[in-house]
Amino acid sequence: MSRKHIEYGLSLSCRLSAAITLFFAPPLLFLFAYIQFAHAPESALAVHLYVIAWIAVAMAAVRLLISLLPVSAALRQILAAVMISFAFWGLFSLYAGALIGVKFWGRVASVQLISTYVSQTPATLKALDINPYLILGVVASLFILCAVTAYFYLRKYDWIPVFRRLASPALVAVIAFSLLCIFSMHAASFDSLGWERKGEPLSLALFADNAEVGAQSNHMGLMRMNELQRKQDAARDSYVPSINAHKSNIILIVVDALRADHLSLLGYNVRTTPNLERFKSQGSLQMATTAVAVCNESFCGLRGLAASQSVVNQAEHPFTLHETLKKYGYRVELMLSGDHTNFYGLSNMYGKVDGYFDGAAQTKRYVNDDRLLLDHLEEQKEWDGNPVMIQFHLMSAHPLGLRFDETPEFGPGKSYALEHETTPAAVQSAVNYYDRGVLQSDAIIAELLSKLASLGYLDDALVVITGDHGESLGEHGLYTHSQSVWEESLRVPFVVLSFGKAETVSLAPSKDISQIDIAPTLLHALRMKIPEIWQGAALQEPNNRRYIDFQQAQYLGLIDTRADALYKHWIDTRSGQRYTFNLSSKDQEKTDVTGQVAAKLQRQWREHLIQQSAALPLDVKRGCASCWDAPQAD
Secondary structure (H helix, E strand, O other): OOOOHHHHHHHHHHHHHHHHHHHHOOOOOHHHHHOOOOOOOOHHHHHHHHHHHHHHHHHHHHHHHOOOOOOOOOOOOHHHHHHHHHHHHHHHOOOOOOOOHHHHHHHHHHHHHHHHHHHHHHHHHHHOOHHHHHHHHHHHHHHHHHHHHHHHHHHHHHHHHHHHHHHHHHHHHHHHHHHHHHHHHHHHHHHHHHHHOOOOHHHHHHHHHOOOOOOEEEEOOHHHHHHHHHHHHHHHHHHHOOOOOOOOOEEEEEEEOOOOOHOOHHHOOOOHHHHHHHHHHOOOOOEEEEEEEEOOOHHHHHHHHHHHOHHHHOOOOOOOOOHHHHOOOOOEEEOOOOOOOOOOOOHHOOOOOEEEEHHOOOOOOOOOOHHHHHHOOOOOOOOOOOOEEEEEEEEOOOOOOOOOOOOOOOOOOOOOOOOOOOHHHHHHHHHEEEEEHHHHHHHHHHHHHHHHHOHHHHHEEEEEEEEOOOEEEEEEOEOOOOOOOOOOHHHHEEEEEEEEEOOOOOOOOOOOOOOHHHHHHHHHHHOOOOOOOOOOOOOOOOOOOOOEEEEEOOEEEEEEEEOOOOOEEEEEEOOEEEEEEEEEOOOOOOOOOOOHEEEEHHHHHHHHHOOOOOOHHHHHHHOOOOOOOOOOOO
């Protein structure tokens, strides 16, 4: 081997090593953040680097083929620079989608979910109060900067020209096509590798439905899920409808991210619910109170509402309120703002229904524009006298929900979806924006009920208005949802209206109410048997339940309704930190009273929470070492 070949070989090794280092640097930085801050499992590290290695192999093959093109060296370098820029932007998009998805939805954003919002980019940016031209300019500028940087790097440090000096064109072509064939075989079998269960982000983005069974931030082992599903199926098969049921229509209106303490109907000092207050003055509104959501995100919140189950007991296909009513001959219609079809298979949870419509089923409006519900309702026929359940889902109060130009403002406000400042001005802006969404929800509800009344559906109907979870508006340094179990994150309204021949609903005294009590309370009002597998209680009758359970990711907690005070207690199972608050006191969650609670009572809470710990995130591995240490004796 000549001295020149040795020099070429050393140069090739140095340049190739530098290229590999630069290409793997962004994935390594992402994986650090993904595992350290997004709490992805450590198993994602090796498998994602393996994926990146095969992407690098494919890029090397394409670059070798580009080097064979009969064009100038400068043009070949331009083509290579553009390809590299697209590759880096693809990785950036994947990583941004993964981290944003974990922040807002508790899971890596799927390709299907992203495509829904990308296809409506102008409306999405408007909902986020972001200038689309600014975003376009920034993206274009960064892409050009990336391409120019890559071009000048290749001019000086590219490994391809050195490799070409060591290999003939025929050998280069053989190597390139061989690498592409090997890459293609791996790509073809990618979906069967099951790496989404290891937390690999590209697999989760492409094959979200195959991931570890769970509800956004909460994860369930397959064996437990199978056992839960077996029990749900048995309950579904054994249910026998009551004979003397009063089959009033059921109108269930769920407002995404609706926290109870921002309804003027419930005492808020800003008039956000004038229409609900009008219904109260007219006598239609039977009761208005609050309930504790089972979690702080949509997936488990909607499951808890529909199937009367806490997070740890939620099966993949639960026996729902919808299915129960179908056994009584109800027609079940779902009319949902937002994209439930591509939201981690959420639409499959409801079971077989007679009509399904969500924001992804139309193209006229932005997917989170609640006016699409009014559009769809225009297509409905008059009520035929047969019982019907209609569930609406509103997005007006959600940070991604579109605020209409005609909806009044309560002061300067903008979307807080990307907010991180907690200055008084930033918090007030978020509150103003949120309150405007609540006011808009109130108006949409009034329009929906007016239209239903004109079609005859309210001649005999019970209407329930609630939220799937609460919302943070700067409290405790947090915004939006899916990240805490503070009162603002869990406390939702529970409002019941009665129209026409429907029976009135009055509740027995109780210290607190869970979201899982709503479905049993509805069935009781209809004189229908409550499925034995449901955990919730019909609130018209006294119940002896002690604990109200809740969980959000690693935060696992309870409300003790039998203690001498209404204690709310939870554990951060990542850190082992315990929190206890007396909700009966005026301080609510301002003062942690863990040190003042008897050790015996804390041990009882500990034993209960251990039993509820089967749905903790994967990285927690069913609890940290200190989480379940018994409290010291008094």
